[in-house]
Amino acid sequence: MQTGILPRIWLLVTGIALSTLVQATDPQDEGAWTGALRAQYFGDRPIEEGNGVIELTAPYRAEDPALVPIQITGKIPQTAEKYIRRITLIIDNNPVPFAASFDLTPASGKADLAMRVRVNSYTHVRAIAETSDGKLYMSKAFVKASGGCSAPLGADLDAAMARLGKMKFRMDGDKAVLGQPNAVQLLVSHPNITGLQMDQISRLIKPAHYVEEVKVSFDGTPVLTARTDIAISADPNFRFYFVPDKAGELKAEIRDNLGKTFTASQTVTD
Amino acid sequence: MPPRFIRTVGWALCGLWWGLAAAQSDLELREIAPGIFVHQGRHELPDTHNRGEIANIGFIVGERCVAVIDSGGSPEQGRALKAAIAVHTPLPVCYVINTHVHPDHIYGNRAFKAPGVSFIGHHKLAQAMALRAPYYIDKAARDLGYTLTAEDFVPPDQPVEESMELDLGNRTLRLTAHGPAHTDNDLSVYDAKTATLWAADLLFMGHLPVVDGSLTGWLKEIDRLKAVPARLAIPGHGPAVADWPQAAAAEERYLNGLATEVRAAIRQHRTMEQAMETVGTSMRDEWRLFDEFNKRNVSTAFAALEWEDD
Numbered sequence A: 001m002q003t004g005i006l007p008r009i010w011l012l013v014t015g016i017a018l019s020t021l022v023q024a025t026d027p028q029d030e031g032a033w034t035g036a037l038r039a040q041y042f043g044d045r046p047i048e049e050g051n052g053v054i055e056l057t058a059p060y061r062a063e064d065p066a067l068v069p070i071q072i073t074g075k076i077p078q079t080a081e082k083y084i085r086r087i088t089l090i091i092d093n094n095p096v097p098f099a100a101s102f103d104l105t106p107a108s109g110k111a112d113l114a115m116r117v118r119v120n121s122y123t124h125v126r127a128i129a130e131t132s133d134g135k136l137y138m139s140k141a142f143v144k145a146s147g148g149c150s151a152p153l154g155a156d157l158d159a160a161m162a163r164l165g166k167m168k169f170r171m172d173g174d175k176a177v178l179g180q181p182n183a184v185q186l187l188v189s190h191p192n193i194t195g196l197q198m199d200q201i202s203r204l205i206k207p208a209h210y211v212e213e214v215k216v217s218f219d220g221t222p223v224l225t226a227r228t229d230i231a232i233s234a235d236p237n238f239r240f241y242f243v244p245d246k247a248g249e250l251k252a253e254i255r256d257n258l259g260k261t262f263t264a265s266q267t268v269t270d
Numbered sequence B: 001m002p003p004r005f006i007r008t009v010g011w012a013l014c015g016l017w018w019g020l021a022a023a024q025s026d027l028e029l030r031e032i033a034p035g036i037f038v039h040q041g042r043h044e045l046p047d048t049h050n051r052g053e054i055a056n057i058g059f060i061v062g063e064r065c066v067a068v069i070d071s072g073g074s075p076e077q078g079r080a081l082k083a084a085i086a087v088h089t090p091l092p093v094c095y096v097i098n099t100h101v102h103p104d105h106i107y108g109n110r111a112f113k114a115p116g117v118s119f120i121g122h123h124k125l126a127q128a129m130a131l132r133a134p135y136y137i138d139k140a141a142r143d144l145g146y147t148l149t150a151e152d153f154v155p156p157d158q159p160v161e162e163s164m165e166l167d168l169g170n171r172t173l174r175l176t177a178h179g180p181a182h183t184d185n186d187l188s189v190y191d192a193k194t195a196t197l198w199a200a201d202l203l204f205m206g207h208l209p210v211v212d213g214s215l216t217g218w219l220k221e222i223d224r225l226k227a228v229p230a231r232l233a234i235p236g237h238g239p240a241v242a243d244w245p246q247a248a249a250a251e252e253r254y255l256n257g258l259a260t261e262v263r264a265a266i267r268q269h270r271t272m273e274q275a276m277e278t279v280g281t282s283m284r285d286e287w288r289l290f291d292e293f294n295k296r297n298v299s300t301a302f303a304a305l306e307w308e309d310d
């Protein structure tokens, strides 16, 4: 950090545009991944890169760094013989690069996920899928968080706090299609306070308070189990699939880092 | 390298820079009503060329002292504003009013920090500064081309809970702390003497309004502001002055349109990503910087309005 300060001042004095500096420290550089994150999360296991098994879609220019929509698409069917059993989402240059991991099952139907994340700077975002045969596949995208004057926190955290723990499911239509993957959205109201901001100005920063675990089941069978961290936007919002074999109950159980738990359920009719 | 050394070097060089800036550019100011001076910003994204100096800023002069309203978009602009005040009046600055946390309105704060100067802001401003400072400091280095430190953010020593009156000597300013609107820490200033409302970023004209607080909250606060008996208003982005309340019509139309279309998208089970592509686009021609800010407005509104039906 400190080594960066003198060159900046020097540039300012000589009037060379900052873009020179940006080029000097290439934002597309993958050093954070190759140097540390890869080994930290996956050791020396081989990872196949490409979009054949999993594909990550993210906007190149993030309009709002507090709400960057990310989509992950599974390219293989979730069958009992072979399926994507875990997807890990890493945002290289965030203060906490680990954003979330999602455990899926054949009952998930499709390994498609969508969510909103916080992106602090210019960074690669990567999704790593682990298939049921233990192989790893990675898809990545580069995101420039610009977002004008906003910051990657959330616009109205007090409103989220006031609704803390409220949850709801949203499905297309009121009836499920049996035996097929059905799309569902889970909305959780939680400020997801990062607690990370260095308090250089006042003593007002609230300690970290964020959703740590999300478990969704259908009639007791796990559909999606997620471990989540502070990169998930305030009011966490997940889209995913599940395959109902009969009418039943979709249930979500949330736990945050302070140990608070919240549950919600929805009756699914056929 | 010890931090103290870096700071000393930084200061020395900033001093040099300031010398150059002061020699060539007096901050252009317009006296829009007796004793109210406004520097008009420009409709641009903050970058290394404009150095973030894009907002309308200025000051109000009483018989005893001066209140600065928004200190500038860079430490240099803060110093230029300070120098310009001295050209217009021998009276001292007694208040620096920060209308909200955005960089283009507060980065000049440090120039005014002195004994006898009180910093005034919304009761949520200090928290917003603390939350955003680390990100803003990185962003200034990357996008604006200068180094900021924590000292450039001067939090208010007098927080405004609901409202507050400041006496500048035979001139009383009435400050109102608003609910979440443009940001969650918006403050407006009313000068009864000239019936002028310094709306700051609660009022955008020309430049697309930016929702970094609450869309529905902003519409409520506009209603509240329309009840203020002002004849003139000073927008945070737009002309130096405009007639009140007509000045708010375009902004209100855009925000209402945004709310209507986002609600419809949510009802139709469209995703945020889909809504960002279409919502608001019929209003594109009425605004500058539409492409830069409309999508983010849609996403902020979408995430909030998803909770509306309960």
Ligand SMILES: [Zn+2]
Pocket: A149, B100, B102, B182, B201, B236
């Ligand atoms: Zn603003």
